[in-house]
Amino acid sequence: MENNPYSRRKFIQAAAAGTAVLGLPTIIPAHAFGANDRLRVAVIGINGRGKDHIAGFSKLDNVEVATLCDVDDVVLQKTASEFEAKYNRRVKREQDLRKVYDDKDIDAVSIATPNHWHALAAIWACQAGKDVYVEKPACHNIYEGQKLVEAAKKYNRIVQHGVQLRSSVANQEAIQHLRDGLIGKVYMARGTVYKWRADIGNQGNSAVPQGLNWDLWQGPAQAREFSKNYVHYNWHWFWDYGNGDIGNQGIHETDLCMWGLDVGLPEKITSAGGKFLWNDCKETPEVLTSTYHYPKQGKIIEFEVRPWMTNKEDGVEVGNIFYGDKGYMVINGYTDYKTYLGRNREPGPARNAGGDHYKNFVDAARAKDKKLLNGPVETAYKAAALAHLGNIAYRLGRTLDFDPQKEVFVGDKEANAMLTRKYRAPYLIPATV
Numbered sequence: 001m002e003n004n005p006y007s008r009r010k011f012i013q014a015a016a017a018g019t020a021v022l023g024l025p026t027i028i029p030a031h032a033f034g035a036n037d038r039l040r041v042a043v044i045g046i047n048g049r050g051k052d053h054i055a056g057f058s059k060l061d062n063v064e065v066a067t068l069c070d071v072d073d074v075v076l077q078k079t080a081s082e083f084e085a086k087y088n089r090r091v092k093r094e095q096d097l098r099k100v101y102d103d104k105d106i107d108a109v110s111i112a113t114p115n116h117w118h119a120l121a122a123i124w125a126c127q128a129g130k131d132v133y134v135e136k137p138a139c140h141n142i143y144e145g146q147k148l149v150e151a152a153k154k155y156n157r158i159v160q161h162g163v164q165l166r167s168s169v170a171n172q173e174a175i176q177h178l179r180d181g182l183i184g185k186v187y188m189a190r191g192t193v194y195k196w197r198a199d200i201g202n203q204g205n206s207a208v209p210q211g212l213n214w215d216l217w218q219g220p221a222q223a224r225e226f227s228k229n230y231v232h233y234n235w236h237w238f239w240d241y242g243n244g245d246i247g248n249q250g251i252h253e254t255d256l257c258m259w260g261l262d263v264g265l266p267e268k269i270t271s272a273g274g275k276f277l278w279n280d281c282k283e284t285p286e287v288l289t290s291t292y293h294y295p296k297q298g299k300i301i302e303f304e305v306r307p308w309m310t311n312k313e314d315g316v317e318v319g320n321i322f323y324g325d326k327g328y329m330v331i332n333g334y335t336d337y338k339t340y341l342g343r344n345r346e347p348g349p350a351r352n353a354g355g356d357h358y359k360n361f362v363d364a365a366r367a368k369d370k371k372l373l374n375g376p377v378e379t380a381y382k383a384a385a386l387a388h389l390g391n392i393a394y395r396l397g398r399t400l401d402f403d404p405q406k407e408v409f410v411g412d413k414e415a416n417a418m419l420t421r422k423y424r425a426p427y428l429i430p431a432t433v
Contacts, residue, residue, distance in 0.1 A: 161380030184326030191253035244284030
């Protein structure tokens with residue numbers, strides 16, 4: 001038999017189908033799955049969320065975290081050493097993701113870099129024949145999100161968005177309740193992100209730390225001097241690299257808002273907010289209130305970011321609330337929903353149950369079946385795009401009209417210019433993927 005993982009899988013599937021025809025059990029012994037069926041994963045960006053990626057993939061059967069990649073060699077060597085001590089095996093170490101893509105033994109990449117790298121890293125992975133798990137937001141702006149969708153389709157790759165709530169058993173049940181009319185006509189979704197975001201000060205510019213490839217870290221963004229203000233976490237609050245909290249934690253909730261309301265991109269966007277607490281160097285707003293109007297569907301999304309002392313909303317700090325004419329639904333975090341019905345807010349169906357988003361990706365990658373994905377690339381792009389639309393309206397300071405079919409602002413050159421960015425060679429989003 002050809003030494004090819006996909007050929008071997010087809011053989012096993014055919015064998016299983018044959019036993020079904022004969023009326024025999026379809027159980028396949030574990031030893032039937034050899035090394036060729038092992039999914040070999042590289043994790044790119046291992047200082048923050050990447051650590052969870054490493055742990056999540058390492059616990060799955062017949063999945064091998066084969067390579068760790070980070071532009072900061074100090075982080076890379078430390079994390080790789082910890083990995084080898086924990087799992088008692090060697091792992092390959094790379095500082096440049098392009099070398100990972102050149103490795104024919106890598107089946108899939110898991111991307112947990114800063115936001116400005118997500119789409120390009122994922123597009124390059126698709127072009128290299130790798131399946132992709134990419135952290136939220138899938139794109140730093142709307143244009144590159146469109147290109148990522150194109151690349152996934154063109155190269156027929158499995159691309160999963162890192163929004164774990166999509167694989168939550170409770171959330172899947174909650175969405176079905178919304179579809180089935182439990183709370184009646186669902187006309188509004190509210191997303192909330194109330195996180196403790198402290199004053200980060202201003203550390204100014206300084207020399208690049210030893211071991212950090214600063215050019216590669218900046219990647220598609222325009223070059224600027226190094227500052228500890230950006231590395232390793234606070235890049236979230238600078239437009240060149242991050243998208244504020246609506247484009248950080250908020251992507252989970254923008255995704256769920258759209259999923260629950262069963263809508264795409266809106267026609268009218270309004271945002272207002274600013275920095276009201278700290279006199280630090282953040283560029284993105286601390287407080288942001290955005291509304292997304294769907295006049296043809298008679299629906300609306302409200303989204304609010306608050307950074308410090310605040311009340312909870314029915315116990316929710318990070319989550320979603322859906323409103324219908326017969327009741328409302330509260331989704332707290334990623335795995336818990338409750339419903340309240342009628343004018344007396346009588347408790348209705350509720351559940352707390354999670355899921356395994358990494359396993360869902362692996363199952364889809366093994367089957368080469370995009371339909372198995374809970375967080376496919378199309379939803380990744382739309383969830384991120386909603387946040388980007390809110391940010392654009394905030395930065396321009398006016399209500400914006402948007403054409404969701406053409407995916408452009410209506411008669412607004414200034415707003416349309418903000419659908420993309422100026423890229424820096426050689427880290428260019430290809431016009432033709």
